[in-house]
Amino acid sequence: DAGVTQSPTHLIKTRGQQVTLRCSPKSGHDTVSWYQQALGQGPQFIFQYYEEEERQRGNFPDRFSGHQYPNYSSELNVNALLLGDSALYLCASSTSRTLYGYTFGSGTRLTVV
Amino acid sequence: QQQVKQSPQSLIVQKGGISIINCAYENTAFDYFPWYQQFPGKGPALLIAIRPDVSEKKEGRFTISFNKSAKQFSLHIMDSQPGDSATYFCAATNAGGTSYGKLTFGQGTILTVHP
Numbered sequence: 001d002a003g004v005t006q007s008p009t010h011l012i013k014t015r016g017q018q019v020t021l022r023c024s025p026k027s028g029h030d031t032v033s034w035y036q037q038a039l040g041q042g043p044q045f046i047f048q049y050y051e052e053e054e055r056q057r058g059n060f061p062d063r064f065s066g067h068q069y070p071n072y073s074s075e076l077n078v079n080a081l082l083l084g085d086s087a088l089y090l091c092a093s094s095t096s097r098t099l100y101g102y103t104f105g106s107g108t109r110l111t112v113v
Numbered sequence: 114q115q116q117v118k119q120s121p122q123s124l125i126v127q128k129g130g131i132s133i134i135n136c137a138y139e140n141t142a143f144d145y146f147p148w149y150q151q152f153p154g155k156g157p158a159l160l161i162a163i164r165p166d167v168s169e170k171k172e173g174r175f176t177i178s179f180n181k182s183a184k185q186f187s188l189h190i191m192d193s194q195p196g197d198s199a200t201y202f203c204a205a206t207n208a209g210g211t212s213y214g215k216l217t218f219g220q221g222t223i224l225t226v227h228p
Contacts, residue, residue: 004156033214042119042202042218043157056215090156094214102147102214104156 002027004093004105012111013081021076021108025093029103031055032074034066035090037107043090049074050096078110086112117205119219126226132190134222136203139184145208147216148177148188151200160201161188164208193226200224 005024013019025032031050035043045058049068068074072093078085088109094102119136126132136146144165149157163170163177163186170177176189190197203219 031214033216035216040221042204042221043216045215045217048214058215092156092216102159102216104149104158106154106156 004091004103006089006091006105006108008108009106010109010111012113015081015083015112017081018077018079019081019110021078021089021091021110023074023076023091023093023105025072025074025091026103029093029095030072031094031096032068032072033092033094034074034076035092035104036060037088037090039087046076081112083112086110117203117217117219119203119222121222122220123223124225126193126224128193128195128226128228130193130226132193132197132224132226133187134201134203134224135185135187136205136219137183137185138205138217140205140207140217141184142207143205143217146177146179146186146203146205148175149202149204149218151202151221157202190224193224195226195228198224198226 007022033048034046037043046060047057048055052068063079065077088107090107091105117138147162148160150160151157161172161175165181174191179186201222204216206216
């Protein structure tokens, strides 16, 4: 049973560019949440998708946007990249009924140069 | 009011010893408190979680102690092993409310267990 799958694993982008990160949730999960983890810090909540809509959002600018597809997979888009966007981006999936089983992927390491 | 404060930042323990990590929260709406373990290059993995209606929960060598009045909770790792060396995060959320699934994390504790 595959867990949460994220792609790519590593990515290098230039300041000002745009990036798309992808996440496939664990089988049976319908809710996807995205987190940003800066080096040496705890993950920070970006937003959450359920039923193809953004259900709640953390304190991140509009440059961060997302999408959820009918098969529950999700994308995180970041526009106008800044050096400070360099971080590990984590996707977590869960069901809408319980937090038990809230599962993280291994993340995408984004480096902005 | 959404912060979760974690201490210590780093911890060194001898094999067989007890590791203790503490967290404090401010938001009284939080009602679900998980602990995560993260190895380098991996995402956080759930270790153990507690709800505020109990003061302690034990799973194997891992125990959460919860003090609702003080708004504090802690993770105890008994008989610590070198394989426990990792970064540990406490987290909190309002599982029954509008912030369902939005975890607020502490800053993390780097645990090193010497053989």
